[in-house]
Amino acid sequence: xxxxxxxxxxxxxxxxxxxxxxxxxxxxxxxxxxxxxxxxxxxxxxxxxxxxxxxxxxxxxxxxxxxxxxxxxxxxxxxxxxxxxxxxxxxxxxxxxxxxxxxxxxxxxxxxxxxxxxxxxxxxxxxxxxxxxxx
Numbered sequence: 001x002x003x004x005x006x007x008x009x010x011x012x013x014x015x016x017x018x019x020x021x022x023x024x025x026x027x028x029x030x031x032x033x034x035x036x037x038x039x040x041x042x043x044x045x046x047x048x049x050x051x052x053x054x055x056x057x058x059x060x061x062x063x064x065x066x067x068x069x070x071x072x073x074x075x076x077x078x079x080x081x082x083x084x085x086x087x088x089x090x091x092x093x094x095x096x097x098x099x100x101x102x103x104x105x106x107x108x109x110x111x112x113x114x115x116x117x118x119x120x121x122x123x124x125x126x127x128x129x130x131x132x133x134x135x
């Protein structure tokens with residue numbers, strides 16, 4: 001069984017168009033991915049103080065979803081698990097919601113440190129898939 005992941009790139013207007021590519025490798029069972037995850041928008045521009053919403057759609061009904069924030073040189077940071085449970089130490093400006101096949105991550109009052117790539121991960125099948133992030 002395999003956890004499918006989807007990627008989201010949150011670009012800041014100060015990024016100067018720089019592109020950094022990094023790959024996060026997770027164990028892969030070799031199984032096909034039964035549930036496809038799609039995030040939208042694929043990218044957006046936002047300013048400090050804005051509210052942004054990222055949506056994640058599953059190809060079939062799922063019952064658990066997590067949101068992660070990977071940054072170069074660090075392991076992915078778990079933000080939200082169980083669809084809407086905020087991980088300890090994560091600021092209250094992050095919130096998760098949704099059910100069935102439609103989910104969202106909302107960041108209120110965007111801060112400079114929030115400028116990163118984000119991805120959703122469904123928790124129905126394990127282990128995680130290989131993830132490639134463009135920033």
